[in-house]
Amino acid sequence: MESSNKTVAFLTLGCKVNTYETEAVEELLKGNGYNIGKFEEYADVYIVNTCTVTAMSDKKSRQMIRRTRKLNPSAVVVVMGCYSQKAPNELLAIEEVNLVLGTSNRKAILKEIEDISSDDKRIIVEDIMKIRDFEELEISEVRDRARALVKIQDGCDRFCSYCIIPFTRGPIRSRKLENIIEEVKRIVENGYKEVVLTGIHVASYGKDTGGISLIDVIEGIAKIDGLERIRTSSVEPLIITEEFVKRLGKIEEFCPHFHLSLQSGSDTVLSRMNRRYTSAEYKDAVQTIRKIFPFAAITTDVIVGFPEETDQEFQETYEFLQELKLYETHIFKYSPRNGTKAAEMPDQVAPSVKSHRSELLIKLNEKNKKDFEVLYLGQNADVLIETWENGYSVGHTKNYVKTGIKTEENLVNQVVACKISAISKDFVIAQKS
Numbered sequence: 001m002e003s004s005n006k007t008v009a010f011l012t013l014g015c016k017v018n019t020y021e022t023e024a025v026e027e028l029l030k031g032n033g034y035n036i037g038k039f040e041e042y043a044d045v046y047i048v049n050t051c052t053v054t055a056m057s058d059k060k061s062r063q064m065i066r067r068t069r070k071l072n073p074s075a076v077v078v079v080m081g082c083y084s085q086k087a088p089n090e091l092l093a094i095e096e097v098n099l100v101l102g103t104s105n106r107k108a109i110l111k112e113i114e115d116i117s118s119d120d121k122r123i124i125v126e127d128i129m130k131i132r133d134f135e136e137l138e139i140s141e142v143r144d145r146a147r148a149l150v151k152i153q154d155g156c157d158r159f160c161s162y163c164i165i166p167f168t169r170g171p172i173r174s175r176k177l178e179n180i181i182e183e184v185k186r187i188v189e190n191g192y193k194e195v196v197l198t199g200i201h202v203a204s205y206g207k208d209t210g211g212i213s214l215i216d217v218i219e220g221i222a223k224i225d226g227l228e229r230i231r232t233s234s235v236e237p238l239i240i241t242e243e244f245v246k247r248l249g250k251i252e253e254f255c256p257h258f259h260l261s262l263q264s265g266s267d268t269v270l271s272r273m274n275r276r277y278t279s280a281e282y283k284d285a286v287q288t289i290r291k292i293f294p295f296a297a298i299t300t301d302v303i304v305g306f307p308e309e310t311d312q313e314f315q316e317t318y319e320f321l322q323e324l325k326l327y328e329t330h331i332f333k334y335s336p337r338n339g340t341k342a343a344e345m346p347d348q349v350a351p352s353v354k355s356h357r358s359e360l361l362i363k364l365n366e367k368n369k370k371d372f373e374v375l376y377l378g379q380n381a382d383v384l385i386e387t388w389e390n391g392y393s394v395g396h397t398k399n400y401v402k403t404g405i406k407t408e409e410n411l412v413n414q415v416v417a418c419k420i421s422a423i424s425k426d427f428v429i430a431q432k433s
Contacts, residue, residue, distance in 0.1 A: 014051025024137035050083035128170035153199030194229035265320025305354030307345035
């Protein structure tokens with residue numbers, strides 16, 4: 001397939017790492033003569049970046065793959081990502097699929113799509129557990145967002161009993177600090193004010209190389225002129241030490257929004273999950289953050305209906321979240337993944353029980369979220385505007401509270417000083433200072 005005048009369209013499912021990798025591949029193909037189209041429209045090549053974190057993720061990936069040939073029966077269809085890494089033959093068996101790539105060697109996609117036709121079928125998937133080097137993918141701009149993702153790490157060695165991702169992403173690989181800094185400089189030169197450091201297990205950054213850690217990366221990029229905001233994606237509680245948070249407190253550009261993964265407030269469930277921390281250690285991490293950042297927004301993930309979870313264990317989780325009053329909790333019903341220890345555990349929880357527990361936590365989350373926003377009333381804040389809709393410039397504060405400011409002009413990608421004045425269904429409302 002010649003690149004001249006060919007259009008490629010992308011669909012990304014799953015996490016921020018997938019989003020970054022899609023953007024990097026998109027930039028690679030654009031730089032080699034491909035036009036970038038929309039996934040729901042006609043294209044010569046469709047690329048689906050898959051997720052496999054739950055059974056529903058697999059199902060959605062398959063559904064989206066099958067849509068492609070309806071848009072163009074002669075298109076080349078490429079799948080990549082975690083589902084591709086886990087089950088390449090399963091995906092290649094789908095009639096629409098021509099090429100399967102995994103979670104490594106993404107730069108090969110350029111040569112492969114130029115050599116393949118819509119009648120071919122091919123798998124290019126390596127043994128990810130043998131990969132030891134970080135694959136450099138580069139971006140300099142992103143589409144449709146005011147903030148840019150920067151991937152600094154790949155792989156995971158946690159092996160939580162419910163999670164398939166270590167088997168699809170392989171061992172920990174950290175990106176060189178100088179390469180991170182160079183990429184952030186390019187992003188800032190292209191007008192972006194905020195970056196989000198992302199990876200499969202960001203807290204493990206540097207563990208494979210020694211010498212530097214996540215806090216060193218944050219301090220390093222904070223020196224870049226023009227960069228106004230730095231965020232990190234999800235971290236685990238054991239990285240939250242007093243020294244770590246004190247060093248963050250000295251970085252003006254750091255955004256006090258911590259996605260601190262919990263999964264359960266019951267120590268017995270945490271043990272079965274192989275989470276490697278206790279509820280007491282998690283609580284200490286939250287208190288340590290709040291000492292330095294009193295208005296930090298702390299968000300988390302919780303799994304309900306983990307195998308053998310009793311009513312008492314669920315109640316422990318409920319009361320724990322009730323006590324901590326985190327800003328926002330993302331609730332997931334446990335989904336068995338073949339190949340994980342949890343899938344083989346006895347006493348799998350009934351779907352109806354999972355649904356009931358999920359509903360209880362959703363209601364609690366709504367209360368905790370509103371309580372946090374009430375505390376925020378009257379506070380001064382800076383909002384990075386991301387969209388302009390229905391007369392409101394909408395964006396996020398440094399601690400990631402979604403905020404709308406009534407304006408007559410489009411202020412996208414501007415940081416606006418304001419004062420939080422009210423709470424609405426969709427976002428808090430602020431007035432320009």
